[in-house]
Amino acid sequence: MANERGNLNNSRKSKDERPKVKLSKESLREVLGLYTYLKPYKGKFIASLVFIALSTFSTSLFPLFLGKMIDAVSPGASIPGMGAGNIGNQVGFNLKDIHWSLNTTLLLIFLQLSIQTVFSFMRVYLLTEVGERSLADMRRDVYRKLLSMPMSFFTEKRVGELSNRISSDLSQIQDALSYTLAEMLRGIFTLIIGLAFIFWISTKLALVMLSIVPLIAVLAVLFGKRIRMMSRRAQDQLAESGTIVQETFSGIAVVKAFTNELYEIGRYVKSIYSVVDTAISNARYRGAFISFMIFSVFGAIAFVMWFGARMIQSGQLTIGSLTMFVIFSMFVGGTFAGFADIFSQLQKTLGATQSIREILRSEGEAVELAKEEVEPRFVLQGAVRFENIAFSYPGRKDVPVLKDISLSAANGEQIALVGPSGAGKSTLANLLLRFYEPDSGTLYFDERPAKSFPLSQLRRQMAFVPQDVILFGGTIKENIAYGKPSATEAEIIDAAKKANAHDFIMKFPEKYETIVGERGIKLSGGQRQRIAIARAILKDPAILILDEATSSLDSESEQLVQEALENLMKGRTSFVIAHRLSTVRNADKIVVIDKGIVSEMGTHQQLMSQNGLYRKLNEMQFEFENITQSPQRINTD
Structure with a gap:
């Protein structure tokens, strides 16, 4: 809620209170x-x-x-x-x-x-x-x-x-x-x-007019500035009351559970009455401003007309010339007043x-924005090696995330990264994609330092399937083709079949032209995962990164996604970040990360034979699944 309030206020302020x-x-x-x-x-x-x-x-x-x-x-x-x-x-x-x-x-x-x-x-x-x-x-x-x-x-x-x-x-x-x-x-x-x-x-009449109009314009600017300031304050308070409504309705279950309806009503009433007080105060200034402008403008016109009429009586001016003068004076006065707003806009x-x-x-x-294929000299075979890697995120350098990590993956090998939350598993994935550079140590691809590869050349040969799949608001076909924009329709369908996605896609009336909605909201979790896997299959990467791709799925969806993942990982170096340890038992190598270091490494059988962290995590998860297992599971597909 706090973030929503901040975003709402920031949006309103950026629009109405752009810094001058x-x-x-x-x-x-x-x-x-x-x-x-x-x-x-x-x-x-x-x-x-x-x-x-x-x-x-x-x-x-x-x-x-x-x-x-x-x-x-x-x-x-x-x-x-x-x-x-x-x-x-x-x-x-x-x-x-x-x-x-x-x-x-x-x-x-x-x-x-x-x-x-x-x-x-x-x-x-x-x-x-x-x-x-x-x-x-x-x-x-x-x-x-x-x-x-x-x-x-x-x-x-x-x-x-x-x-x-x-x-x-x-x-x-x-x-x-x-x-x-x-x-x-x-x-x-x-x-x-x-x-x-x-x-x-008339020079004489011009001097009379110029002695009055600029003064009115300056006073109008000062009044206007004060009114705008109070209007902004009212908008602030109104935005705050809107935020209270948004927060209350978003968290209505919490409000009702704690029987805090009266508290929320009091908070909202206090907010809207502060808007009333500011608006009434602003009305006083606006009323005074309008009254002042009516008196000043019409008084100035009357005075100039009086002076001009005297000049007409003395034969120094004609009625037509006085008419011209008054209109030109209005042009000049309006321009003086307009310059204040122009100056304000210029400051913004x-x-x-x-x-x-x-x-x-x-x-x-140093990303390549041109559409280029991978150059032969930068083609990856798939071997990866982390050598004495240490890393802290730029915004919190005092908190080391990885400490002296060393591990390797041969071409086509499946590496499972497991460990408690916050151990540094996802950080390793970020370093693989070179989203960040390590503070110390070296990352190697095919025994060549990562920095020797152009960034885009490297990322073109890697695919990433996250836990929270992001789909773009187009069609299913467009989302799969995101892995390879130049792909033919046959290639897209083949990738969907390998990802166990073709069957459910064909059940939609629009089939591959089905609009997925914002962030893929019209699809279930399992369907989104399989679309993401199809996207990765179409890219045909040398290195694959899977970040807990099945952790939030029901059993039927998990089985379909797991089959699709197995198709995807064939012949590719894969790094699998796993929350459910049952999904990585067949990995070639399981790496246990704890507190930023590699605490254990080996196959499932090897690690289970030791009385280490992996075995404890496995036993705890097995017991938890037995306790929470429900007789029926809802099919999200």
């Missing part, structure tokens, strides 16, 4: 590093920036034409020229002195809107295409890098956290590429053009960028 990073040279350099993904699409990217500028400029013409339309019906409307020094007069053209008829102005407005429509469409289309394509390239590289990371990386990271890097962080970067960047540039262009127009219309993007860049810079395993 301060702007600095280093953080900006990180962002610019990701913009290298735009290089393949730089032509379209530059074109999109041009269309942003054109779209912003064409939008700014609308208030101008609207003002000219009003002046067209205002008797005696005229604006004094800008003087001998203005640029318009120098070229024999002054926009202020131009007057159009009502109909001409309307046509110009629709022409402007038509052109703006094209510019806006091209801006959105091009920037979205560039953003999506560059993001897909980025996702590919991040996913490739994650898949190449060593197992130690995955033991330290949560699956939810890694999924979040690919989804939320990259989506945040996508927003920066396709939305935040566009909005920032559009805001800059709007600000420059808007300020130019209001100063062009910097945080997401650092996470992604950290992954891309990480050093992964």
Whole structure:
């Protein structure tokens, strides 16, 4: 439950409370590093920036034409020229002195809107295409890098956290590429053009407006920041109450067994009422903010209109020009307010960028990502030797798991690894697959050090059948073919037959095209095991690793799986980690691991003739099975 609560809270926080990073040279350099993904699409990217500028400029013409339309019906409307020094007069053209008829102005407005429509469409289309394509390239590289990371990386990271890097962080970067960047540039262009127009219309009125609007914008940002902070707190508390519900229903049997219904109700009520308190407190701020904005915005408009009306009375301004001014002032004010949100989004993007860049810079395993066959010089015969191996997991170096382990397996030999839980059996399997490197000692394959083999070349010749079989959410055929993606249908069916899986597969209506569901949930434990064995048979490995492959099965499933395993182990070097000692009595060599060392080694007969750990484990298990044996077993198939 604690893990579920942590995952839920982490998921919500990563979405709603992405860490913001301060702007600095280093953080900006990180962002610019990701913009290298735009290089393949730089032509379209530059074109999109041009269309942003054109779209912003064409939008700014609308208030101008609207003002000219009003002046067209205002008797005696005229604006004094800008003087001998203005640029318009120098070229024999002054926009202020131009007057159009009502109909001409309307046509110009629709022409402007038509052109703006094209510019806006091209801006959105091009920037979205560039953003999506560059993001897909980025996702590919991040996913490739994650898949190449060593197992130690995955033991330290949560699956939810890694999924979040690919989804939320990259989506945040996508927003920066396709939305935040566009909005920032559009805001800059709007600000420059808007300020130019209001100063062009009336410098005096512009100075009056600029003395008011920035103050309102700053206060709005401060209010907004406080409201967002309290909204996040309410979301935190709501998520906490949701976690209580999830925990309670997941562990409902425990709740009822301990008659703790009242306790859980009290816990939930306390949580939801804390949400109420925060929401009410937030409502006060939101109410004050809305009231302040209504008063400030409308008051500022009224003041600017009053000042402009006085200028109209004195003949310094026309009604149309005042209309233009008010609309441009709204553009400028809105842009000022929008920059706060853009800045906040940029800070979040910097945080997401650092996470992604950290992954891309990480050093992964030297795996071959190209589809290559095993090179002849790296083909394994199957002999394995552990020489004085010692190992501790990276996250707990103070706890030695293996201490001076030495054992060997000849080509085609079946080695059983037995011993108490936590003795180090699965760790040996991890070292065989080179998920980890030993702290000391050497692992040999065919009397060659393991490090002399490229990692992918080595793993291509090994197969692993775990106790908890992981199937992917596709078809049975796809899951078997995972052992050899290029396999023909005949090869897949042959592998299924050898794994005792063909018969139950053919009973499904869709046969090999049956969807197994998430993690193979639609199949029984025995069926999943046989699919995994078929996958291993199809791979045709030189070395096979079985990690308690029959420990959780009923007797009938165990018998079918055991037969399939015997087919799989023929002619291959096999390492069998066994919990049920009865399944490994015929092994060529039984290795007893205890407290990180080899305590005993030999055949079943040899070890049973000694008064050692193996014999004690065997006798204890035999007695336990006799006590717990039930007259009937449920067939999970």
